[in-house]
Amino acid sequence: MSNQYTVTATPQAESSGSVALAVASLPATFGPVAAGEAARISALDGAPGWAAEAIKAIDAGASGIVVVNPVPENTAALRDAAEASGTAVVLDRRWASNPGLAGAEEAVRTVAGRATMLDTVATAAAGTDPQRLLTDHLAAVVRVTGELNAIRVVRRGAHGYTVCARLANGAPVSLQGVLSDARRPGVDFRLYTDDGGVSIAVPEPFAAWPAEVRATGPQGELLLPTLYESAHRTTWRRLKEHLDAGTHPSDLARFARLTESIAILS
Amino acid sequence: MSSHSQATPLSSPEPLGVGILGAGPVTQAIHLPSLARLRNILEVRHIMDVDAAVAEAVAARVGATHGTSMDALLGDPGVDIVAICSPHQFHADQVIAACRAGKKAVLCEKPFAMSGDEAARISAVSEETGVPIIVGAMHTFDPGWLAAEANWGDLPENVHTIRSSIILPPNARFEDFATEIITRPAGGTPDYSDVEVIKGALRGGIMGLAIHDLPLVRRFAPDFEDIEVLQARHVRPFGYVISLRAGDRTIELRAAMNKTWKPEWVFEAISDDATLRIDFTPSYVQAGSAVATITSGTGTRDTKSTTFGPFEHNGYEGEWRELAQLALGTKQPPPTESLINDLTFAIAIADATVDEAAAEFAGARQ
Numbered sequence: 001m002s003n004q005y006t007v008t009a010t011p012q013a014e015s016s017g018s019v020a021l022a023v024a025s026l027p028a029t030f031g032p033v034a035a036g037e038a039a040r041i042s043a044l045d046g047a048p049g050w051a052a053e054a055i056k057a058i059d060a061g062a063s064g065i066v067v068v069n070p071v072p073e074n075t076a077a078l079r080d081a082a083e084a085s086g087t088a089v090v091l092d093r094r095w096a097s098n099p100g101l102a103g104a105e106e107a108v109r110t111v112a113g114r115a116t117m118l119d120t121v122a123t124a125a126a127g128t129d130p131q132r133l134l135t136d137h138l139a140a141v142v143r144v145t146g147e148l149n150a151i152r153v154v155r156r157g158a159h160g161y162t163v164c165a166r167l168a169n170g171a172p173v174s175l176q177g178v179l180s181d182a183r184r185p186g187v188d189f190r191l192y193t194d195d196g197g198v199s200i201a202v203p204e205p206f207a208a209w210p211a212e213v214r215a216t217g218p219q220g221e222l223l224l225p226t227l228y229e230s231a232h233r234t235t236w237r238r239l240k241e242h243l244d245a246g247t248h249p250s251d252l253a254r255f256a257r258l259t260e261s262i263a264i265l266s
Numbered sequence: 267m268s269s270h271s272q273a274t275p276l277s278s279p280e281p282l283g284v285g286i287l288g289a290g291p292v293t294q295a296i297h298l299p300s301l302a303r304l305r306n307i308l309e310v311r312h313i314m315d316v317d318a319a320v321a322e323a324v325a326a327r328v329g330a331t332h333g334t335s336m337d338a339l340l341g342d343p344g345v346d347i348v349a350i351c352s353p354h355q356f357h358a359d360q361v362i363a364a365c366r367a368g369k370k371a372v373l374c375e376k377p378f379a380m381s382g383d384e385a386a387r388i389s390a391v392s393e394e395t396g397v398p399i400i401v402g403a404m405h406t407f408d409p410g411w412l413a414a415e416a417n418w419g420d421l422p423e424n425v426h427t428i429r430s431s432i433i434l435p436p437n438a439r440f441e442d443f444a445t446e447i448i449t450r451p452a453g454g455t456p457d458y459s460d461v462e463v464i465k466g467a468l469r470g471g472i473m474g475l476a477i478h479d480l481p482l483v484r485r486f487a488p489d490f491e492d493i494e495v496l497q498a499r500h501v502r503p504f505g506y507v508i509s510l511r512a513g514d515r516t517i518e519l520r521a522a523m524n525k526t527w528k529p530e531w532v533f534e535a536i537s538d539d540a541t542l543r544i545d546f547t548p549s550y551v552q553a554g555s556a557v558a559t560i561t562s563g564t565g566t567r568d569t570k571s572t573t574f575g576p577f578e579h580n581g582y583e584g585e586w587r588e589l590a591q592l593a594l595g596t597k598q599p600p601p602t603e604s605l606i607n608d609l610t611f612a613i614a615i616a617d618a619t620v621d622e623a624a625a626e627f628a629g630a631r632q
């Protein structure tokens with residue numbers, strides 16, 4: 001089809017980002033590239049050096065780039081290259097890309113001024129790199145809360161970490177990372193207010209498990225509509241929207257702020 | 267698992283007599299409703315309170331003798347078991363007096379002392395008199411906890427992370443579901459710009475709220491004497507965020523008391539390949555036991571969970587069942603060393619928490 005964007009993915013990106021499944025679920029927009037042809041969209045894994053790989057893809061003429069679970073690194077040159085070429089670069093984040101977080105963001109914004117505590121726990125399998133877990137965790141938290149103040153590491157070790165910070169209104173924030181094979185991987189947020197709060201449970205992107213967002217107040221508890229779409233597919237759908245509209249995603253700008261925060265914590 | 271109570275059947279030719287020192291909301295909303303479920307084995311016979319009208323009104327609900335004198339209650343031959351539900355600062359002396367009065371068993375509401383010295387005095391008197399003492403750490407008597415304890419295998423040796431999270435509405439919400447309260451302590455408007463207020467709130471949070479779960483935490487922290495508080499923050503209006511290390515164990519304590527209707531009281535112990543999660547019911551209401559879930563796993567997609575509970579009674583009723591057994595001599599009392607260790611653990615955390623919070627407060631002001 002003439003309006004279809006052809007896609008190529010590195011083996012690592014295919015593995016970590018389920019690219020074939022995501023592309024197959026948007027068949028009117030994306031499709032695999034034919035042998036010998038140059039793809040219009042490149043999917044890359046976010047291992048160290050990913051920003052340089054993305055610049056290479058832009059130089060090769062990519063219209064769009066998806067980066068799966070990028071590690072923190074300097075993206076200034078990539079941002080310049082993307083702007084100059086008009087290439088849309090989107091980041092497929094393990095938890096921060098879950099479609100349920102859009103509703104969560106709104107629910108949190110509504111009560112943020114009355115927040116008294118944010119307690120959030122991220123869980124990953126034993127043996128996971130705690131720094132990698134913290135990056136994914138913090139990305140999901142700031143997606144919902146905005147920037148955190150006075151962020152610092154309380155402790156870190158082979159079994160996890162604790163990071164503390166404050167919300168804009170001064171309420172204490174605690175991010176705890178736990179490594180265990182006996183807990184379901186994911187992120188759990190608990191934002192408490194004077195009379196209720198917002199709870200958010202974000203699952204892994206391996207399947208279209210929905211995030212559960214619950215807003216609790218004096219009248220009871222509201223479960224926001226569940227969205228059975230994986231973080232991977234959401235990312236590709238977002239890319240499609242930017243390509244169709246000719247707009248530039250803000251992913252890299254937000255990622256630069258996250259990288260600064262992670263640098264403070266390192 | 268069965269949903270039936272795991273309690274050991276009790277038998278006594280006639281009910282044991284109970285005397286209660288202090289007739290405030292805890293007595294009215296927790297102990298009297300729990301004892302009402304155990305009338306075949308326990309009978310409230312004497313209520314003492316410094317407020318004569320309160321003592322009379324509360325005693326009238328159960329047909330008990332009343333008065334303002336501790337000595338009169340301890341001298342009442344109908345009283346076999348003494349429950350100490352007075353303000354914290356009176357606990358130690360009253361426990362000692364009850365032991366010296368030759369009672370059959372003593373329940374002391376937590377904390378059972380406010381210092382290591384007081385705890386040592388109590389221990390000495392308990393040993394000298396042989397009177398068994400238990401502390402009202404109700405979760406340690408909860409059938410959900412006890413079922414987990416019987417089934418967790420080597421989890422305590424392997425745990426690396428422990429979490430206690432307590433989210434509660436004001437006590438009055440659940441007191442009013444449990445009874446018709448007479449007299450409540452007056453509330454105030456704290457000045458959070460005063461570091462002494464923050465320190466007092468945090469110490470109160472540890473010794474009044476966290477202390478419910480600290481005996482549970484200590485079961486998973488063998489090096490409990492080697493503690494370091496890593497962060498301590500006050501949560502408004504009442505609560506805390508505390509991170510600490512005990513030996514090589516990470517301990518995270520969270521609490522918030524606000525106007526929510528939705529209680530959450532969760533204890534977790536986590537190792538590389540197993541977890542224990544316990545969801546406790548709120549205090550005051552007779553909402554049955556906690557539900558405990560033990561999960562083991564060798565990979566993120568290969569886990570197995572076993573759930574224990576809910577059983578029919580909560581930890582408060584469990585305390586009274588235990589007291590009856592102790593008074594009848596059908597069960598051995600807990601070693602006083604364990605009670606002292608629980609207390610010194612709590613005091614050490616409270617002291618270090620207050621110091622850490624004061625340092626943070628000073629830092630924030632610079």
